[in-house]
Amino acid sequence: MTLSQERILATEIPGPRSRALQERKVAAVSAGVGTTLPVYVEQAGGGILRDVDGNQLIDFGSGIAVTTVGNAAPRVVEAVQRQVADFTHTCFMVTPYEEYVEVCEKLAELTPGSHEKRSALFNSGAEAVENAVKVARHHTGRDAIVVFDHAYHGRTNLTMALTAKNMPYKHGFGPFAGEIYRAPMAYPYRWPGGPEACADEAFEAFVNTVHAQVGEDSCAAVLIEPIQGEGGFIVPPAGWLPRVADWCREQGILFIADEIQTGFARTGDWFASDHEGVVPDLVTTAKGMAGGLPLAAVTGRAEVMDSVHVGGLGGTYGGNPVACASALAAMETMQELDLPARAREIEAIFVPRLQALAQRHPERVGDIRGRGAMLAVELVSDGPGRTPDAALAGAVHRACSAEGLVTLTCGTFGNVFRFLPPLSIDDHLLSEGLDIFEAAFDRAAAGSQ
Numbered sequence: 001m002t003l004s005q006e007r008i009l010a011t012e013i014p015g016p017r018s019r020a021l022q023e024r025k026v027a028a029v030s031a032g033v034g035t036t037l038p039v040y041v042e043q044a045g046g047g048i049l050r051d052v053d054g055n056q057l058i059d060f061g062s063g064i065a066v067t068t069v070g071n072a073a074p075r076v077v078e079a080v081q082r083q084v085a086d087f088t089h090t091c092f093m094v095t096p097y098e099e100y101v102e103v104c105e106k107l108a109e110l111t112p113g114s115h116e117k118r119s120a121l122f123n124s125g126a127e128a129v130e131n132a133v134k135v136a137r138h139h140t141g142r143d144a145i146v147v148f149d150h151a152y153h154g155r156t157n158l159t160m161a162l163t164a165k166n167m168p169y170k171h172g173f174g175p176f177a178g179e180i181y182r183a184p185m186a187y188p189y190r191w192p193g194g195p196e197a198c199a200d201e202a203f204e205a206f207v208n209t210v211h212a213q214v215g216e217d218s219c220a221a222v223l224i225e226p227i228q229g230e231g232g233f234i235v236p237p238a239g240w241l242p243r244v245a246d247w248c249r250e251q252g253i254l255f256i257a258d259e260i261q262t263g264f265a266r267t268g269d270w271f272a273s274d275h276e277g278v279v280p281d282l283v284t285t286a287k288g289m290a291g292g293l294p295l296a297a298v299t300g301r302a303e304v305m306d307s308v309h310v311g312g313l314g315g316t317y318g319g320n321p322v323a324c325a326s327a328l329a330a331m332e333t334m335q336e337l338d339l340p341a342r343a344r345e346i347e348a349i350f351v352p353r354l355q356a357l358a359q360r361h362p363e364r365v366g367d368i369r370g371r372g373a374m375l376a377v378e379l380v381s382d383g384p385g386r387t388p389d390a391a392l393a394g395a396v397h398r399a400c401s402a403e404g405l406v407t408l409t410c411g412t413f414g415n416v417f418r419f420l421p422p423l424s425i426d427d428h429l430l431s432e433g434l435d436i437f438e439a440a441f442d443r444a445a446a447g448s449q
């Protein structure tokens with residue numbers, strides 16, 4: 001890696017070259033495609049993004065949980081270069097190749113459960129979710145899909161229907177696909193009866209929703225992110241997820257875990273379902289799986305995945321050989337470097353610092369949550385009042401950006417500050433990034449009292 005692992009502020013952020021590119025962007029790219037930090041990247045690796053003005057930014061976002069093994073990770077670069085020189089596409093449905101099969105073998109090995117599994121590969125997370133729903137409906141002969149408040153499953157028509165948040169994902173884009181039902185999410189911080197009551201009451205509310213609004217025998221699948229991503233890094237209380245999964249099994253309802261953001265070492269285990277020993281019938285994966293190349297998968301019980309007629313699943317590019325080669329190299333990197341353990345180390349570095357911040361700002365930091373290298377703070381304006389403070393999150397985000405720290409926010413109310421560093425980042429960059437975040441937070445909180 002030639003990129004020095006140091007933050008450099010060569011110009012203001014964004015610098016003159018980035019601003020010129022942003023002008024071209026506005027004239028050529030649909031306004032519907034937003035950019036949260038219009039700094040144009042030229043090179044990236046480790047924990048650094050280098051822009052066209054020579055600035056080097058610390059990366060706490062990983063391109064939304066994608067570059068888990070780092071940008072341009074050495075094994076990924078080597079595997080992709082080799083594959084792209086061999087062949088770039090045949091279409092697996094026409095003349096297949098080994099890399100696709102090998103990715104599916106690795107998925108069977110790494111995803112939760114030791115049962116017999118099959119996979120199918122796609123291009124994006126949304127496409128994987130769409131296909132998991134197709135498989136579930138086909139296998140069960142039932143129509144209804146149950147999802148949760150705060151869920152995010154993508155931006156295609158079906159996945160918009162599955163996603164909870166209107167702005168910006170759904171507004172004006174309807175009508176949406178039918179037979180989607182929504183249950184309350186077990187969200188301890190905002191559970192009306194308090195965090196202690198959340199597991200039991202949320203389980204009861206979930207069962208009541210399925211029973212009263214859907215009917216158990218009309219329900220094909222329950223689809224859930226084991227830790228919700230875009231909705232606010234919401235971690236359900238211990239025991240809730242296994243209860244939901246067990247209940248689904250008793251009713252003949254398939255349990256689908258959307259591990260697109262949580263999967264592949266991010267949360268300190270291979271999958272977020274692993275933390276509670278949950279074995280989903282179907283798992284969707286994408287983001288961190290392929291070192292930055294577009295690849296997604298549905299992996300599930302052999303009898304479920306094989307119930308679909310031949311030709312029922314596929315797509316021109318699904319499981320592209322270059323993306324598969326990249327995924328194999330990324331997975332090998334995660335195993336050899338034990339990246340789940342690295343994610344737990346990152347958690348151990350972050351959490352005490354976030355706790356100290358919460359102590360300094362008890363009225364503004366409402367909750368600290370997450371697992372591994374998927375951590376967040378929920379910001380409020382009035383401590384126990386829990387009023388979401390999206391303006392504070394925005395102010396901290398802008399201040400971090402100006403100092404050369406790339407961060408992300410999320411949450412239904414836009415008030416959650418999330419951390420998703422690449423697992424290839426050095427400790428000194430983590431610590432420097434946290435210094436910047438804390439100073440930005442102190443200033444923004446003081447300015448908005």
Ligand SMILES: *Cc1c(COP(=O)(O)O)cnc(C)c1O
Binds near residue numbers: 225229262287
């Ligand atoms: C990002 C994401 C998706 C959608 O993936 P795309 O590749 O953007 O289509 C679906 N589910 C979850 C949980 C995600 O985080």
